Amino acid sequence: MSESAFDPTDFPDPHLLGIEGLAPPYISMLLDRANEFVELNRTVGGKLDTLAGRTVMNLFYEASTRTRTSFELAGKRLGADVINMEVSTSSIKKGETLIDTAMTLNAMHPDALVIRHGSSGAAKLLSEKVNCAVLNAGDGRHEHPTQALLDALTIRRRKGRIDGLQVAICGDIVHSRVARSNIHLLNTMGARVRLIAPKTLIPTEAERLGVEVFHDMRAGLWDCDIVMMLRLQSERMQTNFFPTLREYYHFFGLDYAKLSAAKDDALIMHPGPMNRGVEIASDVADDIGRSAIREQVEMGVAVRMACLETLVKRQEAENGR
Amino acid sequence: MSVKLASPLGRVAYVNARLLDPATGLDAIGGLLSDGEAIVAFGPGLFKDGVPEDAKIVDCAGLCLAPGLVDMRIQISGKDFENVGASAVAGGVTAAVCLPSTTPVIDDRAVVEFVARAARKAGLVKIYPYGAVTKGLEGKELAEMGLLAMSGAVAFTDGDKAVENANTLAQAFSYASTFGLMIVEHPEEPALADAGCMNDGETATRLGLTGIPKEAEIIMVERDLRLAAMTGGRLHFSHVSTAESLDLIRAAKDRGVSVTCDTAPPYFALNETAVGDYRTFAKLSPPLRSEADREAVVAGLKDGAIDAIASDHAPRSEDMKRLPFADAQAGGVGMETLLPITLELVHNGHLGLLEALGLITCQPAELLGLEAGRLKPGAPADLILFDPDRGWQVTENKLVSKAKNTPFDGRPVQGRVMRTVIDGRTVFEMGDA
Numbered sequence: 124m125s126e127s128a129f130d131p132t133d134f135p136d137p138h139l140l141g142i143e144g145l146a147p148p149y150i151s152m153l154l155d156r157a158n159e160f161v162e163l164n165r166t167v168g169g170k171l172d173t174l175a176g177r178t179v180m181n182l183f184y185e186a187s188t189r190t191r192t193s194f195e196l197a198g199k200r201l202g203a204d205v206i207n208m209e210v211s212t213s214s215i216k217k218g219e220t221l222i223d224t225a226m227t228l229n230a231m232h233p234d235a236l237v238i239r240h241g242s243s244g245a246a247k248l249l250s251e252k253v254n255c256a257v258l259n260a261g262d263g264r265h266e267h268p269t270q271a272l273l274d275a276l277t278i279r280r281r282k283g284r285i286d287g288l289q290v291a292i293c294g295d296i297v298h299s300r301v302a303r304s305n306i307h308l309l310n311t312m313g314a315r316v317r318l319i320a321p322k323t324l325i326p327t328e329a330e331r332l333g334v335e336v337f338h339d340m341r342a343g344l345w346d347c348d349i350v351m352m353l354r355l356q357s358e359r360m361q362t363n364f365f366p367t368l369r370e371y372y373h374f375f376g377l378d379y380a381k382l383s384a385a386k387d388d389a390l391i392m393h394p395g396p397m398n399r400g401v402e403i404a405s406d407v408a409d410d411i412g413r414s415a416i417r418e419q420v421e422m423g424v425a426v427r428m429a430c431l432e433t434l435v436k437r438q439e440a441e442n443g444r
Numbered sequence: 445m446s447v448k449l450a451s452p453l454g455r456v457a458y459v460n461a462r463l464l465d466p467a468t469g470l471d472a473i474g475g476l477l478s479d480g481e482a483i484v485a486f487g488p489g490l491f492k493d494g495v496p497e498d499a500k501i502v503d504c505a506g507l508c509l510a511p512g513l514v515d516m517r518i519q520i521s522g523k524d525f526e527n528v529g530a531s532a533v534a535g536g537v538t539a540a541v542c543l544p545s546t547t548p549v550i551d552d553r554a555v556v557e558f559v560a561r562a563a564r565k566a567g568l569v570k571i572y573p574y575g576a577v578t579k580g581l582e583g584k585e586l587a588e589m590g591l592l593a594m595s596g597a598v599a600f601t602d603g604d605k606a607v608e609n610a611n612t613l614a615q616a617f618s619y620a621s622t623f624g625l626m627i628v629e630h631p632e633e634p635a636l637a638d639a640g641c642m643n644d645g646e647t648a649t650r651l652g653l654t655g656i657p658k659e660a661e662i663i664m665v666e667r668d669l670r671l672a673a674m675t676g677g678r679l680h681f682s683h684v685s686t687a688e689s690l691d692l693i694r695a696a697k698d699r700g701v702s703v704t705c706d707t708a709p710p711y712f713a714l715n716e717t718a719v720g721d722y723r724t725f726a727k728l729s730p731p732l733r734s735e736a737d738r739e740a741v742v743a744g745l746k747d748g749a750i751d752a753i754a755s756d757h758a759p760r761s762e763d764m765k766r767l768p769f770a771d772a773q774a775g776g777v778g779m780e781t782l783l784p785i786t787l788e789l790v791h792n793g794h795l796g797l798l799e800a801l802g803l804i805t806c807q808p809a810e811l812l813g814l815e816a817g818r819l820k821p822g823a824p825a826d827l828i829l830f831d832p833d834r835g836w837q838v839t840e841n842k843l844v845s846k847a848k849n850t851p852f853d854g855r856p857v858q859g860r861v862m863r864t865v866i867d868g869r870t871v872f873e874m875g876d877a
Contacts, residue, residue: 243652244722244770263652264652327645327648327657332649
C-alpha cells in the first residue's frame with residue numbers, strides 16, 4: 124500500500140467515543156487511512172504486522188455478530204492479538220460490574236478496549252477507568268462512531284464526495300445510535316441530513332441537531348442522493364411507538380414506489396441486520412445497482428483497522444514507547 | 445431532653461456582630477446574649493454598658509450572626525445520624541426535616557420517636573420527621589397521620605414520589621385537613637417520568653438518554669392543585685423546577701388555594717447542561733431543567749411565588765453513582781452548599797441578604813410550624829455566624845458529608861459558615877483553612 128501523510132499522533136483524542144465534536148480533518152484522516160486498507164483487504168493473505176504484539180479486547184455487553192467479528196478481523200489483519208470477552212448478559216448486573224470488569228481488564232494491560240453496552244455513556248465511563256484506548260462499538264442510543272465512519276467511506280467511494288449530498292435517514296431514529304453518529308458526521312462533512320419517521324420515533328428537539336424532519340417518506344426522500352434505512356429496534360421499545368408492523372411498513376417501509384421520489388441513482392444503505400418486509404422490501408435491499416448494504420460490511424473492517432491503528436499508535440507515541 | 449449536660453453552659457456574649465433576623469427585618473451591628481440553651485437578649489445597643497462579667501465572649505468580628513438554617517427536605521440514608529448531623533452543622537443547618545423514606549419507613553409512631561431519639565443522641569442538628577401519607581409509601585392505605593402528628597411528625601409526604609392515585613390523595617387531603625396537617629408532594633407524574641433519567645430536550649437527545657418531559661411536573665402540579673382546592677387540603681410542593689408549575693402555583697395562590705412551595709439550589713443555580721458528559725452527580729429528581737426554567741425559578745424566588753429553599757440533601761454512595769447514567773441513582777448532597785448557593789442570589793443582585801436568608805430560616809420554619817429560624821428572646825439559641833463574602837471552592841475533600849455526590853462539585857462559591865451553635869453550644873467551628 125502507498126505511504127500517505129498519515130500520522131496517528133495528529134489525532135486529537137486518546138479514545139473514539141463518538142463522532143460529535145470530531146473535526147473534519149480527523150474524520151478525513153480516518154477515512155483516507157481506511158481507504159488504503161480496503162485494497163489491502165482484497166488481496167490474498169493481506170495482513171500487516173502494524174499492531175503485532177498488541178492486544179485488543181472486545182467487550183460486548185449486547186449481542187452482536189457483525190460488529191464484533193468486524194473488530195476482530197480488523198485487529199487480526201493488523202497483526203494484533205484479539206480477545207473476545209464473553210459477557211453473558213445473564214451474569215451481568217449492569218454498571219457496578221462494568222467498573223469492576225474495567226478494573227480487571229485494565230490490570231491485563233490491553234492496548235485497546237472495544238466496548239458495546241446497552242447504556243448511553245458506558246464507553247465514556249469505561250474510558251475514565253482504564254489506561255488504554257477505548258473504542259465505542261455502540262453505547263445505548265448515544266453513538267456508534269465506526270458505523271458512521273464506514274457509512275461515510277461507502278458514500279465517499281460511491282459518490283466521490285460527502286459535501287453537498289442530500290441524505291435521508293429513515294426509521295427508528297429515537298432508539299438509534301447509528302442515526303446520531305451519522306447525523307454528526309454527515310453534518311460535519313457538509314451533507315444535508317433529513318430524518319424521516321413517525322413522530323414517536325423522532326427524538327425531542329431533533330431539529331437542534333441540524334437536520335430537517337419529515338413524517339412522509341415521499342416528501343422526505345424527494346431528490347435525495349442517499350437513503351439510509353435503520354433497523355426497527357423492537358428490543359428497545361416499550362409499547363405503542365406505532366400500532367402494527369403492517370401499518371409501519373405501509374407508511375415507512377422502503378419499497379420501489381417510495382424510492383422513486385429519490386434521485387434515480389440514489390444509494391440505499393442499511394447498517395444491518397435488516398428486518399426484510401418491515402423497514403425495507405427484499406427486492407430493494409437486494410438491488411445490486413442501488414444497494415450498498417454489502418459494501419458497508421466490507422468498509423467496516425477497513426474503518427475499524429484505521430481506528431484501532433490510529434488510537435493504539437497515538438497512545439504509544441504519547442507514552443514514548 | 446438533651447444528653448449533653450455535663451457542664452453548665454452559662455452565659456455567652458456574642459459581641460461585634462452584624463445581627464440578621466429575616467423574620468423582623470433586623471440588620472444591625474450589635475450583640476447577642478445567651479444563657480444556657482436559650483437566647484436572652486439581642487440588639488444594637490445590648491452591650492453598650494459592657495458585657496456581663498460572667499459571660500464567655502465570642503467576638504464575631506463584624507461577621508453575620510443569624511438564626512440557624514432550617515432545611516425542610518433532607519434524606520437520611522440508613523441510620524447515619526452522626527454524619528448527617530456533622531454535615532448539617534458544617535453547612536449551618538440547625539434544624540432539618542427528614543423524608544419518611546428512612547429504614548424503616550416513618551409510617552408508625554414508634555419510628556417517629558426512634559428518629560427523634562437517634563437525632564438527639566447524635567446531638568447535632570435537630571431532626572424533625574415527615575410522616576408518610578400512605579403506609580409503606582405504597583400509595584394505597586392512609587398512614588395514621590393524626591397519631592403520627594401527635595408523636596412529632598411535622599407534615600406528611602410520600603417522599604420522592606407523588607401519591608399516584610388521585611382519589612387516595614383527595615382522601616388524604618381531606619382527612620389531613622381535619623387536623624390541619626400539611627401534605628407535601630413531589631410533583632411528578634410517574635408514567636411520564638419513570639423511563640427517563642434527565643430533562644427531555646436537546647441535551648438528552650444528544651446524549652441518547654431517555655428524557656423526562658417537564659409536563660410530568662406540570663401535570664401533577666395542576667392535578668394536585670385541583671385536588672387541594674376540591675378538598676380544602678393544605679398543599680405544599682417540593683422542589684418546583686419549571687416555569688409553568690410556578691405560573692400554576694401563582695394563579696392558585698391568587699384563587700385562595702392553600703398552597704405553598706419550595707425549590708432547591710440546583711434548580712436556580714444549574715440547568716440541564718450540567719449533565720455534560722454523563723455526570724451522574726448532576727442526576728437529580730426532578731431532573732435539572734432548561735435555562736428558561738432555571739430563570740423562572742429565580743423569578744419565582746424574587747416575586748414570592750416560592751416560599752422556601754430546601755437543600756434536598758440526598759447522600760448516595762459511590763456504588764450508586766459510578767454507573768452508566770441511566771442506572772445511577774438520582775440525588776445530591778446539599779446541606780453544606782445550601783447557604784453559599786442561596787447567597788449567589790444575593791451576590792447576583794436578585795435578592796437582598798435578609799430576603800435570601802428568610803427563605804432558608806423563618807419561612808420554612810413557619811410553613812412547618814417549627815419554633816426555629818428566628819432570633820427571639822427565650823427561644824433556643826440556634827445560631828450561625830457566617831461570612832457572606834468568603835470565597836471557597838466546593839470540592840470533595842471540603843465536604844464533611846461522607847457521601848460526596850454534590851452537583852456543585854468544583855464550583856467556586858461565596859459565603860461560608862464560620863460557627864454553628866445549637867441550644868447554646870458551639871457544635872461547629874470553621875478553621876482558618
